[in-house]
Amino acid sequence: MRAALGALLSCALLSCASISCAAITVSDDLGNEVTLARPAQRIVSLAPHVTELLYAAGAGDKLVGASNFSDYPAAAARLPSVGSFAALDLERVLSLKPDLIVGWHSGNKPSQLARLREFGIPVYESQPADFGMIADALEKLSHLAGSDAAGQAAAADFRARWQALRAQYQGRPEVSVFYQIWSQPLMTLNGRHMASSVLRLCGGRNVFEGLPQLAPTVSVEAVLAADPQVILTPSDARDQPLQRWRQFPRLRAVREDRLYTVNADWLNRAGPRVLDAAVEVCKRLDQARGG
Numbered sequence: 001m002r003a004a005l006g007a008l009l010s011c012a013l014l015s016c017a018s019i020s021c022a023a024i025t026v027s028d029d030l031g032n033e034v035t036l037a038r039p040a041q042r043i044v045s046l047a048p049h050v051t052e053l054l055y056a057a058g059a060g061d062k063l064v065g066a067s068n069f070s071d072y073p074a075a076a077a078r079l080p081s082v083g084s085f086a087a088l089d090l091e092r093v094l095s096l097k098p099d100l101i102v103g104w105h106s107g108n109k110p111s112q113l114a115r116l117r118e119f120g121i122p123v124y125e126s127q128p129a130d131f132g133m134i135a136d137a138l139e140k141l142s143h144l145a146g147s148d149a150a151g152q153a154a155a156a157d158f159r160a161r162w163q164a165l166r167a168q169y170q171g172r173p174e175v176s177v178f179y180q181i182w183s184q185p186l187m188t189l190n191g192r193h194m195a196s197s198v199l200r201l202c203g204g205r206n207v208f209e210g211l212p213q214l215a216p217t218v219s220v221e222a223v224l225a226a227d228p229q230v231i232l233t234p235s236d237a238r239d240q241p242l243q244r245w246r247q248f249p250r251l252r253a254v255r256e257d258r259l260y261t262v263n264a265d266w267l268n269r270a271g272p273r274v275l276d277a278a279v280e281v282c283k284r285l286d287q288a289r290g291g
Contacts, residue, residue: 023037029127032125034123038146039146040145041062042064042097043059043064044064044065044093045067045070046085046101046102046103047067048067048072052272052273053102053134054102054145055072055073058154059141060073065079065081066080066081067088072265072273086108090112094119101124102123102126103126124140126270130194130197131201131274131275133270136155138155162278165201165202165275169202171203172202175204175288176207176227176228177199177204178206178231178253179233183239186223190212194268195268199285201278202281202282203285223251224248224250227252229256231254231258233261233262234261242261246259256288262284267280
């Protein structure tokens with residue numbers, strides 16, 4: 001009898017140990033703990049940058065749905081859509097039976113993320129604001145998806161490229177920059193956005209970095225008063241915003257012809273391709289320095 005009880009106890013302990021080992025816990029970008037009983041098998045992404053991070057972390061084969069405009073890599077465009085990041089189709093999300101949802105803290109509506117949590121689905125909130133957070137996200141998301149090796153390799157490569165750019169451009173003269181993301185109304189990004197981290201890496205300074213809103217509306221008069229050395233706009237903008245600034249020849253950026261475009265998908269999405277944006281932006285700022 002004692003031998004039998006001992007065997008049962010041993011089995012129970014082994015079972016508990018197994019369950020403990022299987023449990024996965026990481027902290028998301030808001031510091032919230034996300035715990036899974038086992039690696040996620042059905043993941044839904046609620047933002048394009050999240051989709052890119054998941055593929056880079058080796059979790060692309062676990063994705064069963066993504067928000068609109070999740071178009072990179074090419075395979076992402078074939079995923080079932082769950083609506084726009086700002087207006088999710090919650091019924092569609094639930095129909096995909098996800099065991100993990102990766103959302104966008106500043107892009108998804110808090111009420112919708114809260115509603116998904118009410119259904120007992122673990123939600124990881126993504127909000128990378130600097131290069132280190134992107135590298136960390138690659139490791140954390142790969143851990144949640146059981147693709148640790150791929151995520152760690154991607155993170156190591158990302159950190160190496162980031163540090164190489166940092167070494168190349170540190171100490172260069174500062175260049176003031178206005179980054180226009182929208183024309184009507186006139187909008188930019190503040191210092192807490194990943195785009196400002198790119199500018200800082202390249203020796204640039206966002207002239208509106210101190211504004212409290214992540215994507216604030218500004219006036220033409222405010223841009224004129226800031227008098228940036230460089231104006232950047234998305235390369236896919238259809239209303240030719242750079243040409244509109246030429247009506248203000250007293251602006252330093254206009255006077256010195258420092259009006260440049262940048263790939264907005266690379267710069268605005270806090271994913272691995274932000275380093276491609278950094279290469280592009282750093283070259284532009286060097287042009288502004290006369291280098």
